[in-house]
Amino acid sequence: MILPHIQLPPELPGISAAMAFRKETAQPLRELAHVLLHEPNSLTPGERELIATYVSSLNGCQFCQASHGAAAACHLGNSEFVRQVKVSPDTAPISAKLKRLLGIAAQIQRGGKYVSSEDIAAARSEGATDMEIHDTVLIAAAFCMYNRYVDGLATIQPEADEAYIDMGRHLAKHGYIQSSQTSIAAITNSEIE
Amino acid sequence: MPHIEFQSGLQGIRGPLAFRPETAKPLNELADALLHAPNSLSAGERELIATYVSYLNDCYFCQTVHGAIAAVHLNGDEELVKCVKADFAHADISPKLKTLLVIAGKVQRSGKNVTPEDVAAARAEGATDVEIHDTVLIAAAFCMFNRYVDGLATWQPQEEALYRERAKKTARDGYALASRDYIPQLKEA
Numbered sequence: 001m002i003l004p005h006i007q008l009p010p011e012l013p014g015i016s017a018a019m020a021f022r023k024e025t026a027q028p029l030r031e032l033a034h035v036l037l038h039e040p041n042s043l044t045p046g047e048r049e050l051i052a053t054y055v056s057s058l059n060g061c062q063f064c065q066a067s068h069g070a071a072a073a074c075h076l077g078n079s080e081f082v083r084q085v086k087v088s089p090d091t092a093p094i095s096a097k098l099k100r101l102l103g104i105a106a107q108i109q110r111g112g113k114y115v116s117s118e119d120i121a122a123a124r125s126e127g128a129t130d131m132e133i134h135d136t137v138l139i140a141a142a143f144c145m146y147n148r149y150v151d152g153l154a155t156i157q158p159e160a161d162e163a164y165i166d167m168g169r170h171l172a173k174h175g176y177i178q179s180s181q182t183s184i185a186a187i188t189n190s191e192i193e
Numbered sequence: 194m195p196h197i198e199f200q201s202g203l204q205g206i207r208g209p210l211a212f213r214p215e216t217a218k219p220l221n222e223l224a225d226a227l228l229h230a231p232n233s234l235s236a237g238e239r240e241l242i243a244t245y246v247s248y249l250n251d252c253y254f255c256q257t258v259h260g261a262i263a264a265v266h267l268n269g270d271e272e273l274v275k276c277v278k279a280d281f282a283h284a285d286i287s288p289k290l291k292t293l294l295v296i297a298g299k300v301q302r303s304g305k306n307v308t309p310e311d312v313a314a315a316r317a318e319g320a321t322d323v324e325i326h327d328t329v330l331i332a333a334a335f336c337m338f339n340r341y342v343d344g345l346a347t348w349q350p351q352e353e354a355l356y357r358e359r360a361k362k363t364a365r366d367g368y369a370l371a372s373r374d375y376i377p378q379l380k381e382a
Contacts, residue, residue, distance in 0.1 A: 002309075005307065005309065005312040005325065005329075006325050006326055007322055021322075021326060022326055022330075024226045025223060025330055027219075027222070027226075028219040028223040028226060029219070029223065031218070031219035032216060032219040032220065032223070035216050035219065036216065039215070059303070060303075060305065104344075108340050108344045111250065111251075111340065111343070112250075112252070112339060112340040112341070112342065112343025112344035113251070115343075115345075115346070117194075117196070120196045130197040133196065134209060134212060134213055134345065137196075137340070137341060137344040137345055138213075138216060140340070140344070141336075141337040141344060142337050144333075144337055145334050145336055145337035146333075147304060147333075148300050148303065148304035148329070148332065148333035148336055149304065150304065151303065151305045151307075152299075152300045152329040152333060153304075153326065153329055154307070
């Protein structure tokens, strides 16, 4: 097992460890995720978690794609959708609007300048509002941060997606302001087993 | 033209921040915690890391604003800011900051590119765990801010003088306070 690059609390996986290490930055990081993914929005929490999961999957960040994938599955009541969105958003059983927004998110993952007027027009023609386009861009951009944070410190990230189910349930229900010790422990225990 | 409609006259990130005050609040607080709050890395050093990553991401607004703020903290030394962007290995900065910029450059491409050797090199020059953490998070955060600013095609006038004026205020007051000028909703916060 590769050790984290700095001395993080050994019992905590992924971003939980980095946040426990530095509470001053944890607070705005949590609040940003909570507003973007959990607070009321014309995009459902499930749709927004799918955007977060998809970008994290493109960035190859196991902790983020598995934990947000588990949250998305909990909101949507279906983990198969989540898998399909990661593999092939164009053919996944999601709305045409969400497909366009995932297209914008994928451009953002490569770089902000890749988003074209045509990408925006395509999302608008499926009914996307300015607020939904804004939030899609910021969710995708924010996960380009969270993913780099989690991987750049070499945090502990169990490989089995199943290990993240409890955490996904907690995130779907309570959001991002409070961490859940029991759901975090479930991930750590899976690593020890 | 920006991709969505912003209040006119707001440059770069200020357009989207004013458009969505709910996300502006944590974004400004994050910038303050990373760049403005007291730290064993000076504000100038941290702004140089932000500037360098923004330069690598080719974000004109962010590299110019943060370059100008870095220069304010570094006694007006704009030449040093330019050197760091062009070739930091030969810039007149500490060996420790050079090793941290190597880590920041790796994070810009992907978090996975940071190696134990990169971290060991920073430690050998005296970098602490908090400094390594903050370097990684500053670099990661600017991979967000840069994408936010460019991804919405914000207005980024190519006039450095505009950024110099603003930089003095932000360097002195920090990000949250400076943002209240154009986000009235944050005044009560």
